[in-house]
Structure formats: C-alpha cells, structure tokens
Amino acid sequence: MHTEEHTAMLIEIATLLDVELEEVKKLVELMMDGYNFEDAVNGCSLTTGECKLVLDEIHKRKPDAS
Numbered sequence: 342m343h344t345e346e347h348t349a350m351l352i353e354i355a356t357l358l359d360v361e362l363e364e365v366k367k368l369v370e371l372m373m374d375g376y377n378f379e380d381a382v383n384g385c386s387l388t389t390g391e392c393k394l395v396l397d398e399i400h401k402r403k404p405d406a407s
Contacts, residue, residue, distance in 0.1 A: 354398045360391050368392055369399070 351369065355362040364385045371381035382392045 350399070350402050354395055354402075357398065358391060358394050360387055360395070365395055368395055372396075 351365050352362060355365045358365075364387050367385040368381050368387060371384045372378070376384065378392070378396075382389050385392070387395070
C-alpha cells in the first residue's frame with residue numbers, strides 16, 4: 342500500500358477532508374492488517390464519520406477490477 346500512487350491518493354484524501362495524513366495512514370494500515378472498522382476507528386484519532394468518509398473516498402478512487 343505504500344507505493345507513490347497510494348501515498349499520493351492518501352494525501353489527496355487527507356487534504357480534501359481536512360484531516361491529518363498520519364491518521365488516514367494509520368486507519369488504512371489497521372484495516373489492511375485485518376482489523377474491523379470499529380477497531381480501526383478506535384486505533385486512530387479520527388471520528389467514525391471521518392473514517393467513513395476516508396473509506397468512501399478510497400473506494401471512489403479504487404480502479405475497477407474489470
């Protein structure tokens with residue numbers, strides 16, 4: 342997940358949502374490590390709403406698998 346492309350995407354999302362980049366990275370890393378949404382939210386300082394917005398923005402930018 343730490344390619345330049347992914348890092349640029351996370352920077353865009355953090356800037357768009359006006360949240361700390363490090364907290365966005367922490368949320369994504371926790372989710373990728375297998376934590377469920379609630380545990381990932383509890384593992385960072387973002388609110389539940391901010392975390393939902395982060396995931397929505399990631400989903401919007403995710404390339405189609407088709």
